[in-house]
Amino acid sequence: MASPLDxxxxxxxxxxxxxxxxxxxxxxxxxxxxGAKELAEIGAGLQLTPNSTRLLEKWAVYQNINGPCEPxxxxxxxxxxxxxxxxxxxxxxxxxxxxxxFADCHRVDLQKALAERAEELGVSIELGTRVTAMNLDADGxxxxxxxxxxVMTTENGQVFEADLVVxxxxxxxxxxxxxxxxxxxxxxxxxxxxxxxxRLEQVEDERLRKMVKEPGVRxxxxxxxxxxxxxxxxxxxxxxxxxxxxxxxxxxARIEGSLDEMRGLFEGWDPVLTQLLECVxxxxxxxxxxxxxxxxWISPQYNLVLIGDSCHPMLPYxxxxxNSSIEDGAVLGLLLAPPHFTSSSQxxxxxxLFQQLRKTRGEAIxxxxxxxxxxxxxxxxxxxxxxxxxxxxQLGQSLKGAFPSRWTCPEVQPWLYGYDAVxxxxxxxxxxxxxxxxxxxxx
Numbered sequence: 001m002a003s004p005l006d007x008x009x010x011x012x013x014x015x016x017x018x019x020x021x022x023x024x025x026x027x028x029x030x031x032x033x034x035g036a037k038e039l040a041e042i043g044a045g046l047q048l049t050p051n052s053t054r055l056l057e058k059w060a061v062y063q064n065i066n067g068p069c070e071p072x073x074x075x076x077x078x079x080x081x082x083x084x085x086x087x088x089x090x091x092x093x094x095x096x097x098x099x100x101x102f103a104d105c106h107r108v109d110l111q112k113a114l115a116e117r118a119e120e121l122g123v124s125i126e127l128g129t130r131v132t133a134m135n136l137d138a139d140g141x142x143x144x145x146x147x148x149x150x151v152m153t154t155e156n157g158q159v160f161e162a163d164l165v166v167x168x169x170x171x172x173x174x175x176x177x178x179x180x181x182x183x184x185x186x187x188x189x190x191x192x193x194x195x196x197x198x199r200l201e202q203v204e205d206e207r208l209r210k211m212v213k214e215p216g217v218r219x220x221x222x223x224x225x226x227x228x229x230x231x232x233x234x235x236x237x238x239x240x241x242x243x244x245x246x247x248x249x250x251x252x253a254r255i256e257g258s259l260d261e262m263r264g265l266f267e268g269w270d271p272v273l274t275q276l277l278e279c280v281x282x283x284x285x286x287x288x289x290x291x292x293x294x295x296x297w298i299s300p301q302y303n304l305v306l307i308g309d310s311c312h313p314m315l316p317y318x319x320x321x322x323n324s325s326i327e328d329g330a331v332l333g334l335l336l337a338p339p340h341f342t343s344s345s346q347x348x349x350x351x352x353l354f355q356q357l358r359k360t361r362g363e364a365i366x367x368x369x370x371x372x373x374x375x376x377x378x379x380x381x382x383x384x385x386x387x388x389x390x391x392x393x394q395l396g397q398s399l400k401g402a403f404p405s406r407w408t409c410p411e412v413q414p415w416l417y418g419y420d421a422v423x424x425x426x427x428x429x430x431x432x433x434x435x436x437x438x439x440x441x442x443x
């Protein structure tokens with residue numbers, strides 16, 4: 001690029017690293033600022049769906065993830081253990097329909113693979129560098145009209161200057177607060193997650209060991225709660241997430257959980273699940289948070305843009321928090337690529353197009369996660385019976401119409417998994433060039 005941008009990405013999470021990779025591929029100078037001193041094993045498993053894995057494959061990242069598991073089955077049980085929905089060949093069906101894999105992995109394995117690829121492309125990743133403030137009204141380069149951004153950090157009072165700051169610092173975003181001009185705390189959703197990672201050696205029962213070693217996605221759904229479980233790291237680890245009503249104090253976002261409390265909440269559920277919970281020796285308890293929708297993700301100076309959880313955090317009930325964040329990073333970087341982008345003077349129209357492409361979709365997915373919670377958490381009664389009858393009428397058949405599990409729903413799944421960021425950008429740029437409005441795909 002004749003005039004590359006100086007881009008500072010705040011946050012080395014999945015959205016930030018995705019943006020860094022695609023912006024570097026588009027020819028820009030990219031620095032990532034991350035407050036953590038190392039990319040440690042925070043969090044647990046991730047479900048990577050085809051809308052993001054097609055990007056990870058394009059970036060030569062997917063093949064460097066440690067032991068991703070492509071689940072051969074996807075099964076929904078009621079909380080007593082009765083099969084409500086089941087799909088064999090789930091891995092092959094996803095590749096056939098979407099030309100990209102559905103895979104389960106550990107979050108840190110993906111994060112490290114993204115970071116390694118970013119550094120290969122010349123991205124500077126500054127760990128232990130926490131952003132504390134920003135000035136979005138600095139003078140432009142060489143007296144230009146475009147406002148530069150100055151990013152201040154706690155690391156020896158360093159100051160980083162940029163044509164564009166990408167706010168990718170997650171749910172508790174500092175950049176969002178700087179953007180809005182006030183402290184803007186996340187809001188509780190009413191749910192929390194018990195997050196569990198089991199090693200194969202912790203599981204003695206042969207039936208349970210088979211579950212770990214032979215990858216499949218499993219859901220148990222019941223009154224006010226549900227469970228999702230899947231294999232990772234080549235079938236040597238098992239990720240289990242228990243989603244239940246939130247009872248944490250308002251000021252507590254994460255603590256170590258009580259094993260007795262966790263097991264008590266699922267007493268009377270499927271014996272396969274309760275036996276699995278007996279293998280657990282520690283569990284983390286996370287409050288699930290969300291945020292109100294913003295009017296805009298772009299600063300008035302067009303030198304700051306928010307992506308990922310900083311602007312559209314989601315309940316984990318469709319596994320799209322990570323996947324849609326990777327989409328954000330890809331679309332932003334692709335829009336900043338030549339030949340259609342050659343100068344910082346094009347930032348206003350480019351960022352407006354980014355927002356037009358991403359805001360509607362990101363916020364729609366976030367709303368859809370609440371609908372999935374409702375359908376999975378029905379208490380015993382007429383609505384639950386109607387839901388189960390809908391499940392069972394199509395068990396073993398090709399699904400048609402709206403379906404209570406959006407993971408295999410023939411209406412929602414293609415909207416989620418069939419999204420192609422590269423084609424989306426190409427189409428939008430062609431429409432803009434022709435003078436036509438940009439069409440927005442809707443659910």
